[in-house]
Amino acid sequence: NAGVTQTPKFQVLKTGQSMTLQCAQDMNHEYMSWYRQDPGMGLRLIHYSVGAGITDQGEVPNGYNVSRSTTEDFPLRLLSAAPSQTSVYFCASSYSGGPVDGNTIYFGEGSWLTVV
Amino acid sequence: RKEVEQDPGPFNVPEGATVAFNCTYSNSASQSFFWYRQDCRKEPKLLMSVYSSGNEDGRFTAQLNRASQYISLLIRDSKLSDSATYLCVVRVNYGGSQGNLIFGKGTKLSVKP
Numbered sequence: 001n002a003g004v005t006q007t008p009k010f011q012v013l014k015t016g017q018s019m020t021l022q023c024a025q026d027m028n029h030e031y032m033s034w035y036r037q038d039p040g041m042g043l044r045l046i047h048y049s050v051g052a053g054i055t056d057q058g059e060v061p062n063g064y065n066v067s068r069s070t071t072e073d074f075p076l077r078l079l080s081a082a083p084s085q086t087s088v089y090f091c092a093s094s095y096s097g098g099p100v101d102g103n104t105i106y107f108g109e110g111s112w113l114t115v116v
Numbered sequence: 117r118k119e120v121e122q123d124p125g126p127f128n129v130p131e132g133a134t135v136a137f138n139c140t141y142s143n144s145a146s147q148s149f150f151w152y153r154q155d156c157r158k159e160p161k162l163l164m165s166v167y168s169s170g171n172e173d174g175r176f177t178a179q180l181n182r183a184s185q186y187i188s189l190l191i192r193d194s195k196l197s198d199s200a201t202y203l204c205v206v207r208v209n210y211g212g213s214q215g216n217l218i219f220g221k222g223t224k225l226s227v228k229p
Contacts, residue, residue: 041221042120042218043219090159104162105217107160
């Protein structure tokens with residue numbers, strides 16, 4: 001039972017490089033999202049998707065792109081990496097549904113990204 | 117004012133102690149409330165949902181006060197394994213069927229022998 005799988009787990013990038021963080025889930029969840037977590041900060045939403053073909057911006061979307069061509073995959077692309085994007089990135093997924101039903105959000109194990 | 121505020125701690129308590137964490141939220145449109153646990157260098161994991169009537173799961177009790185926009189988590193008989201950061205999480209519905217989660221910065225708990 002894989003759940004939410006993120007790759008890579010660790011990555012060092014040079015300023016200006018681009019890369020893609022991969023995220024896949026095998027639970028047929030409609031809702032997927034990307035968060036970043038910085039020291040002393042709560043998790044902040046970057047982008048999210050409520051289903052294949054539908055994406056939207058979260059709180060901190062600048063410098064990132066996403067796409068949702070399938071239900072299973074939700075890659076996060078860094079277009080031109082900057083030191084300010086050094087962070088831990090978490091992909092998450094959950095079933096769609098009403099806001100009161102306490103849908104469990106399942107997180108991937110995280111991707112540690114350093115931009116030098 | 118931050119949307120979800122928590123005391124960052126750390127709370128250093130001996131084994132067996134009872135410890136309580138508080139959390140306040142600012143958005144009255146908040147619909148669902150959760151406590152997540154995050155171990156060092158790991159992903160957050162759901163500890164428990166928080167219901168209006170209050171709910172208990174073993175040694176853990178969660179309370180919600182909608183009027184005061186306040187959530188609490190009580191841990192009784194603390195274990196060494198309870199050492200972690202506890203995240204207060206609120207789901208705000210912005211009009212669609214899905215709401216987004218707003219995370220507090222977390223409260224760090226360290227249980228000592």
